[in-house]
Amino acid sequence: MPFASTLHPEGVSNDEFRAAMSRLTAGVCLITAHENPLTPNGPRGEDVGMTATAFMSVSLEPPLVLVSLREGSRMDDLLAEQPLWAVSVLADDQVQVASRFSMKNRISDRLLFAGLPHVRGEVSGAPLLTGALATLECRTENRVEAGDHTLVIGRVLTSALPAPDSPPLTYFRGRYRHLTG
Numbered sequence: 001m002p003f004a005s006t007l008h009p010e011g012v013s014n015d016e017f018r019a020a021m022s023r024l025t026a027g028v029c030l031i032t033a034h035e036n037p038l039t040p041n042g043p044r045g046e047d048v049g050m051t052a053t054a055f056m057s058v059s060l061e062p063p064l065v066l067v068s069l070r071e072g073s074r075m076d077d078l079l080a081e082q083p084l085w086a087v088s089v090l091a092d093d094q095v096q097v098a099s100r101f102s103m104k105n106r107i108s109d110r111l112l113f114a115g116l117p118h119v120r121g122e123v124s125g126a127p128l129l130t131g132a133l134a135t136l137e138c139r140t141e142n143r144v145e146a147g148d149h150t151l152v153i154g155r156v157l158t159s160a161l162p163a164p165d166s167p168p169l170t171y172f173r174g175r176y177r178h179l180t181g
Contacts, residue, residue, distance in 0.1 A: 026053035028098050028169040028176065030132075031067055033078050033085040034125040047127050048109050050075045051102035053171045054149075055087065063156035065138060068149045076150050083140040085154065086126035088118075089133040091166035095176045097129065098169060123157045133168055135160045 029052045035045040054068035065087065069076040079085055090098055100112050118127040121137045128135040138154030145151075170177045 022173045025170050025172045025177070027055065028053055028090045028094075028171050029055045029067075030088040030090060030094075030097060030101055030129060031055070031069075031075060031085060032088070032126040032128070033075065033082055034120075034127075035078055036082065046108065046110055047113050048074055048078055049101045049112060049127065051098045058153060063159075064141065064153055065136065065156060066151055066153050068146070068151055071145070071148050071150050076152075079140060079152055080143065080150075084124040084126065085138050085140070085152075086121050086124045086128050087134075087136040087138065088127075088129035089135070090129070090169040091131055091133050091163055092169050092178050093166065094129065094131060094169055098176055121158065128160070129162070131163050131166070133161070133163055133166055135162060 030049055031052045032047060032049045034047055037045045050069075050073070052067050052069075056066050058064040058066050067087070069079065097116065101109075106112070113127060116127070117130040119130060120126070121128050121135075123139075124137040126137070128137070135158075136156050137158040138156055140152055141155050142153040143150055144153070167179050170179060
């Protein structure tokens, strides 16, 4: 099948690479962080969230995870300043949450969190979804520039299983998918 996009010097085009990577099934997570207020006595800071499929376990000793963030995105900018963040591994019935937080060019996340069942992480202060398969609170250990993304490696500080027996939400060929038995 021919691809129309321009080849990189190494030979693969953006379209070819995107098509190949779309065949990799991924779990879906909501990455969250709490933005501190601009001034000590100012209004409360905002919660920020983004859907991620490029998330993985890195190490057991110490417990480390990795998330890939688009360089210059709001989450990338926030985590460059704020080392504490959280992860909610999304369950099958949370597809609307994934869609909500994957919208591009949004101005504020405040409305996205409205009505979303969550608790605030004791360590990170970030929202943790109450219906998630698992939740983690993390502290950034390292940031690595990688092309047009930043790889953020975080040490896991807390872990919980709010809805451990729910089926997972997955992403395959550009769409959210449901696993069947």
